[in-house]
Amino acid sequence: MESTFADIQLARTLLKGVVLKTPTLYSLSLSRLFNTKIFLKLENFQETGSFKERGAYIKLKSLSYQEMRQGVIAVSKGNHAQAVALHAQNLRIPTIIVMPLNTPPMKVGHTERWGARVILAGKTFEEANAVAEEIAKKENLTSIHPYDDPHIIAGQGTIALEMLEDQPDLDVLLVPIGGGGLCAGIALAAKFLKPSLQIYGVEIKGYASMSQALYNTKEKKGEEITLADGIAVKHPGLLPKMILKDRLEGIEIVTEEAIEHAVDVLARQGNIIVEGAGAAGVAALFHNSSLFKKKTVGIIITGGNIDGRILSSIMMRGQLREGSLTLLRLDVNDVPGVLEKIARAIAKHQGNILEVKHQRLLYEIPIKMAEIDIMIETQDKEQVNTIMRDLKSEGFSVRQLRHPNLNFL
Template sequence: MSTVTAADVQAAAARLFGRIAATPAEAAPRLSELAGCEVFLKLENQQHTGSFKERGALNKLLSLSEAERAAGVIAMSAGNHAQAVACHAARLGIKATIVMPSFTPFTKVERTESYGARVVLEGETLSDAAAFAQEMAAREGLVFVHPYDDAHVIAGQGTVALEFLEQVPDLDALVVPVGGGGLIAGMAVAAKAVKPDIRVIGVECALYPSMRQAVRGEPIVCSGVTIAEGIAVKAPGGLTKALVEQHVEDILLASEEALESAVFRMVTVQKLVAEGAGAAALAAVLAEPGRFQGKRVGLVVSGGNIDARLLAQVLMRGLVLEGRIVRLRIALTDAPGALAKATRILGEAGANIVEVYHQRLFHDVPVKMAEIDVILETRDRTHVQAIVDRLAAGGFPTELMVDVS
C-alpha cells in the first residue's frame, strides 16, 4: 500500500477483531468542568501492553506471508512499540528481535524480553539504534516493523477511531497525540470516512514539534528532555505526513508544564494512569479551553506506561503546586518551649506536619534566634495563608518557601 484508505482501516478492524481489546470510551465529567467542554476518553492505556501500539503491530504481523513469518521480524523502539511487537510476535509464533538504544532503562528491556523477544542494545541515540536495526534486517533477512511509517501499522492504529465513534457517535472533535504520526494518520482517515465534519486535531510536545514543522514546511528543530518521550520524535514519517496534511485540521503544542499537569489531573481527577504522551491530548484541551468550548471532544489516552518513580514525582509536585504540600520557614527564639508552641499552633490550625528541620547554624539568623523549615500537608492555598497568619499572630514570623526540596 502506498497510502492508507478507510477500506484499509476497516480491513484492519476485521483482522484484529477478537485479538485486540476493544478499549472503553468513558465520559469524564470532572475533567469536562475543568476544560469547559464535554470530554470523552478513549482508554488505550488499557491494552495488554499498556498502549495503542498493539493495534498497528499486530495488523502488520498478520499481513506477513508465511515466508516472512518464518524469517522473523525486527523492530527498533525504546518503549511501547517494542513491547507490542514482542507480545504479538510471540502469540503468533514469530521470532522477534528488538533493537533498543543502549540507554534504555533495564525495566523496559526486561519487560520486552519477558514476551520472548531477543533484545539487542545498540547505539547512543534512537537514530543510531534505528540504523543498526535496518542493517540487521538486511543482513539476517528479517522483516522490519516500522513504529509508524508503514501502511499496515497506520491502518491498525486507525481502528481506534472506528471504535471511538461507534461508542460515542456524536463527537465534534478528536484530539490525538502525535509523534511519528501513525496514530493520528490512521484515525483521521477512518474518522473522516465515518463522519466527514469531525475535526481531527493533533498534539505534540513543544520540545519536539516535528510533524507541525514538517507540514508547515519549516525547518525541523527538536531537542530537550520531555515527560512525553513517547511522542518525542525528530523525524515524522513520509506516509504519515502526507495523510496528516490531507486530513488533520491543526497540530497544537503542549508545554512540559501542561503535560505534567495533565498527568497529575488524570490521576487525581479521573483516577487513571497515563504516561506523558498519553496525557498530551488533555494537556492541549486544558491549555486552550476557548478552542473547544461547548464541544463534545474525544481524547485518546494513548498509553499508560509511565515509570513509577516519575509518576510519584509528578504527584508530589502537583500537590505542591496546589498548595497541599508546602514548606514554611518559621523564625523562633532559641529558647525552651518555642518549638513546642509553634508546632501546637500548626496543629490547632489543621496542618499535618510531615518533616521538621531545626536549623541553628547555617541560616543567616541572629545568634539567639533559630529557624525551622516545616513541610506540611494542607487543604489548599487559602488554608496555607491562614496558617501563616496564625503563626505570625503567635509571634512566629513565617515565610512560604517556593518548593519542598
C-alpha cells in the same frame, strides 16, 4: 502503498479477540473544568499499556510464512517495543528489539518479559536504528517500523471506528502526534465515517515535526529530555504526512508544563494513570481551551507506561501548586518546646503536619538557632496564609518555599 478505509475495516476484524476494545468514557471532572463534553478513549488498558498493539499485530499478520520464520526486528525504547514483542511471541515469530543505551531498565525488562531478544545500542534513536538496519541486513530480518507503514496505520485507525461507534456525536478528536501513524489512521477512518468531524493533532514543543512538515512552522528543535518522550519525534513519517495533509483542522503545540498538568489532573481527579505522551490531548485543552468550548470532544489516552517515581513527583508538584501541600521554613531559637509551639499553631487551623526536618549543624545558621522545614497538608492557599500569619504573630520567622526539593518527602 497507502492505507484505505477498507484496510482499517479488515484490521478491526483481525484484531477481534486479540486486543481490547477499550472503553470510551465520559469524564465529568474534565467536562466541568473546560465547560465542554469530554470522552476519553482509554488505550492505556491494553495488555502492554498502549495503543501500539493494534498496528504491531496487523503488521505481523501481514508477513509471509517465510518472513515469520526468519524473524523480525524493531527499534524502540518503549511502547512499540513491547507491542511487537508481545504479539510476535504469540505468533511464534523470533524477535529482536534494539533499544538506545539510555532506555530505562524497567522498559527493557518489560520487553524481555514478552520473549524478545533486546540489544542495547546507540546513544540516540537514530544510532540505534542504524544498528538495527545492519542486523536486519545480516540476518535477513523484517523491520517493523513504528509509524511509517500502511499496516501499522490501518491497525491504529481501528481506534476511530470504536470511538465513533460508542460516541457518534463527537465534534472534535484530539490525537497525539509523534511520527504520525496513530493520527493518520484515526483521521483516515474518522473522516470517512464523519466528514464534519474536526481532527486536531497534538505535538510537544521542541518536537513539532509534523507541524513543520505540513504548515512550515518554525521552532527550535528540542534536545532536552521530555516527559512526552513517546511523541518526541524529529522526523515524521512520509505516509502519515500524505494522509494528514488534507484531513487535519490543525495541530496544537503544547508545553512541557501543560503535559505535566494533564498527567497530574488525570491521576488525581480522574484516577487514570497516563504517561506524558498519552496525556497530550488533555494538555491541548489546558493550552487552548477556548477552541473546544461547548463542543463534544474525544481524546485518545494513548498509553499509561509511566515510571512510578515520576508520577509521584508530578502529583506532589500538583498539590504544591494548588496549596494543598506546602513546605514552610522557620528560623527558630534552638530551645526546648519550640516544636510543640509550632505544631500547636498549625493544628489550631486544622493543618496536618506530614514531615519535619530540623537543621542545627549548618554553618549558615547561628549556633543557638535552628532551621526547621515543615511539610503541611491544607485545604487551600488561604488556609496556608492563615497558618503563616499565626506563626508570625507567635514571633517566628516563617517563609514558604516555592520550589521545594521533592525528595523531602
